[in-house]
Amino acid sequence: MKQETNNEMDLLLRRLGRRDDAVMPEDHLDADELNAYAEKALPAAARARYTVHLAECSRCRSLVAQLSSSAGVVAATDTAAVSEVSGFRKFLASLFTPMVLRYAGPALGLILVAVIGFVVLRREQSAKYIAQETNVQQPPAAAPTAEKYFSDENSSKTVPSSGLINPEIQEKNKQPQPAPPPNTAPVVSSVEADVSKDKAVAQPKPEEQAATANEPPPAKREPSATPEPSPRAAETDVARNEVKVQSAPAAQAPRTLRKAEREDKDNVARARKPADAAGTVTAGSGSNLQIDGVDDVKADTRTVAGRRFRKHGGVWIDTAYDASKNAVTLARGSEQYRALVADEPAIKTIAEQLAGEIIVVWKGHTYRIR
Amino acid sequence: MNIAIEKVLNEGATRLLGRASDNRSLSREAMVPRITGAVEKYLLKDDAGTPHAEIAKFIDDMQADDLCLIIACERGDEKAWNDLVERFTATVRSAARSASKNEDAAEDLAQSIWAELYGLRVRKDGMPASKLAYYSGRGSLAGWLRAVVAQLAVDVFRKQSRLVQTDEDTDLERLARVAEGQPLVAGIPSPEESLSNRFAETDMQQALNQAVQELPAEDRLLVKLYYFDNLRLREAGAVLGVHEATASRRLTRIQTDLRKRVTKILVDERGWTQAETERSFAEVAQHLDTDLESLLAAKSTK
Numbered sequence: 274m275k276q277e278t279n280n281e282m283d284l285l286l287r288r289l290g291r292r293d294d295a296v297m298p299e300d301h302l303d304a305d306e307l308n309a310y311a312e313k314a315l316p317a318a319a320r321a322r323y324t325v326h327l328a329e330c331s332r333c334r335s336l337v338a339q340l341s342s343s344a345g346v347v348a349a350t351d352t353a354a355v356s357e358v359s360g361f362r363k364f365l366a367s368l369f370t371p372m373v374l375r376y377a378g379p380a381l382g383l384i385l386v387a388v389i390g391f392v393v394l395r396r397e398q399s400a401k402y403i404a405q406e407t408n409v410q411q412p413p414a415a416a417p418t419a420e421k422y423f424s425d426e427n428s429s430k431t432v433p434s435s436g437l438i439n440p441e442i443q444e445k446n447k448q449p450q451p452a453p454p455p456n457t458a459p460v461v462s463s464v465e466a467d468v469s470k471d472k473a474v475a476q477p478k479p480e481e482q483a484a485t486a487n488e489p490p491p492a493k494r495e496p497s498a499t500p501e502p503s504p505r506a507a508e509t510d511v512a513r514n515e516v517k518v519q520s521a522p523a524a525q526a527p528r529t530l531r532k533a534e535r536e537d538k539d540n541v542a543r544a545r546k547p548a549d550a551a552g553t554v555t556a557g558s559g560s561n562l563q564i565d566g567v568d569d570v571k572a573d574t575r576t577v578a579g580r581r582f583r584k585h586g587g588v589w590i591d592t593a594y595d596a597s598k599n600a601v602t603l604a605r606g607s608e609q610y611r612a613l614v615a616d617e618p619a620i621k622t623i624a625e626q627l628a629g630e631i632i633v634v635w636k637g638h639t640y641r642i643r
Numbered sequence: 644m645n646i647a648i649e650k651v652l653n654e655g656a657t658r659l660l661g662r663a664s665d666n667r668s669l670s671r672e673a674m675v676p677r678i679t680g681a682v683e684k685y686l687l688k689d690d691a692g693t694p695h696a697e698i699a700k701f702i703d704d705m706q707a708d709d710l711c712l713i714i715a716c717e718r719g720d721e722k723a724w725n726d727l728v729e730r731f732t733a734t735v736r737s738a739a740r741s742a743s744k745n746e747d748a749a750e751d752l753a754q755s756i757w758a759e760l761y762g763l764r765v766r767k768d769g770m771p772a773s774k775l776a777y778y779s780g781r782g783s784l785a786g787w788l789r790a791v792v793a794q795l796a797v798d799v800f801r802k803q804s805r806l807v808q809t810d811e812d813t814d815l816e817r818l819a820r821v822a823e824g825q826p827l828v829a830g831i832p833s834p835e836e837s838l839s840n841r842f843a844e845t846d847m848q849q850a851l852n853q854a855v856q857e858l859p860a861e862d863r864l865l866v867k868l869y870y871f872d873n874l875r876l877r878e879a880g881a882v883l884g885v886h887e888a889t890a891s892r893r894l895t896r897i898q899t900d901l902r903k904r905v906t907k908i909l910v911d912e913r914g915w916t917q918a919e920t921e922r923s924f925a926e927v928a929q930h931l932d933t934d935l936e937s938l939l940a941a942k943s944t945k
Contacts, residue, residue, distance in 0.1 A: 279899070281924045281928035283898065285851050286870040289848060290871040308786040308789070309685070309781045314704070316697075319685045321861075324861050327864050327882075328867055332797060334872055336793050336794065338878055340786060340793065341882045342881055343786070
């Protein structure tokens with residue numbers, strides 16, 4: 274509407290301009306006044322006085338218009354003359370010539386877009402890692418299991434190198450972090466003290482310790498809602514020691530745990546030896562999973578439907594898993610999942626027996642079941 | 644002029660001579676009258692009580708070298724005159740070419756400029772009556788010379804144009820005939836429509852003319868530069884010392900102001916209703932649009 278309004282006024286003003294029969298003043302501006310006006314060299318009051326004249330006098334107006342254009346050209350020429358004095362300025366000026374900008378502008382734009390795209394992709398990737406590492410480091414407190422407390426050097430070598438669940442990568446990612454503040458020292462030392470007290474018992478993560486410390490003793494607790502059985506006996510020993518551990522900030526917990534784990538590797542290895550006899554917990558086809566709760570190490574590895582799985586960071590990983598191969602990701606209950614288990618009932622058995630995320634290698638294909 | 648201002652002028656002249664890279668051995672007494680003339684013309688005429696600091700700044704902003712050169716020329720300094728011719732021959736020739744139709748006319752114009760500057764007549768004091776006396780030193784000497792050339796060219800052109808009718812004049816006459824009810828292209832408006840439109844248009848044009856005259860001087864200058872002189876926005880902006888985008892925004896605002904003012908004049912002074920005004924704006928604009936098309940069609944068939 275406003276545009277139409279302006280169009281109407283535009284046409285009316287053009288007509289008025291063509292019919293201009295205004296009487297031209299007899300007096301005109303002299304050359305000095307015309308030039309001073311065109312070069313904007315007049316004081317404000319004098320300029321206003323001449324503006325009134327110019328609004329009425331087409332002769333002077335046309336001269337000022339002509340001189341104003343020339344003044345611009347002269348100014349540009351002067352600027353060019355000054356720039357010739359400095360070679361560096363000349364070089365800089367040549368960088369910003371229209372011809373250069375014509376090609377350099379789009380090229381710079383493309384480079385900028387490429388850089389932004391690269392950075393965004395990198396950030397997305399690292400965000401994915403961080404998310405997965407967070408899952409690894411902070412398993413659900415409702416179902417703390419003893420097998421999580423162990424760090425198996427051998428198993429870590431078989432873990433995919435993609436960084437999804439590799440503790441080594443977790444370590445690398447954690448290394449640049451600043452040292453814990455002095456007030457965390459008592460927490461670490463208390464864990465270390467526990468380790469030294471009870472060499473045979475693995476240490477839980479501090480945040481889990483804090484969680485379990487607030488809970489009643491395992492013997493009195495209700496069975497866990499998680500279908501995955503938990504080694505109560507182990508927890509009992511752990512919980513007994515955990516009472517001494519004060520709750521620590523979540524950010525310090527993984528570091529504290531790793532310190533304890535590193536020092537306790539030999540102890541863990543010793544703890545595994547007596548468990549070799551039981552070794553694994555075998556789940557028959559459809560039968561309930563029997564767990565020897567006395568030895569925590571047993572819960573680390575399971576064999577279901579003839580496949581052996583090792584748990585890392587809450588994920589059951591087929592020991593035959595090759596990280597270099599692509600995995601097909603399936604969600605339980607999805608159409609794809611139902612189609613797969615219809616063809617391969619054994620995978621259904623595995624999925625039923627092992628709670629949480631599973632990576633299973635079956636007939637040369639790798640499936641990640643969530 | 645009081646003593647205090649004279650003191651400011653004397654001090655300003657001294658500073659100006661000190662600033663000049665070549666003051667042509669001029670004395671302060673030679674400079675003061677020229678500086679005084681410029682101060683009176685551009686400052687004291689508008690405000691006799693201009694603060695002394697403002698006067699001093701005005702003098703300090705003057706073109707020291709150009710003013711010394713011109714005063715030296717005026718006083719008969721041959722070297723200064725040679726310098727003037729040497730430095731500004733190209734400027735004068737360029738300005739003359741811009742203002743002339745051909746090379747011969749440009750050369751004639753340039754020569755007549757030098758004659759005007761040198762001063763063929765003699766003043767009472769025995770000095771040549773030169774145009775150089777009108778250079779104040781406020782703007783650049785090159786710009787002033789261009790202005791002198793342009794003024795002379797306009798005078799010459801006006802003398803010649805009385806004898807020659809241009810195509811542009813013919814077009815304007817055609818438009819004028821259309822406005823008077825003599826359509827160039829048959830069948831565009833009916834006689835009744837033409838009559839009705841003419842009455843409405845006359846009222847509206849008169850109201851618009853009045854509204855334009857009531858605009859502030861700077862807005863009126865912009866309207867004249869753009870609509871009356873057919874300059875581009877960039878050129879009109881250069882006269883006002885603003886960017887063309889600013890000139891464009893200002894023009895849009897002026898159009899809106901003018902419409903409001905025209906409506907008010909028609910309603911208050913001519914007894915129109917608001918609805919009639921709105922309708923007439925659209926009708927008149929449509930009618931003018933048709934006129935323009937007629938003009939373009941007539942031009943294309945020529």
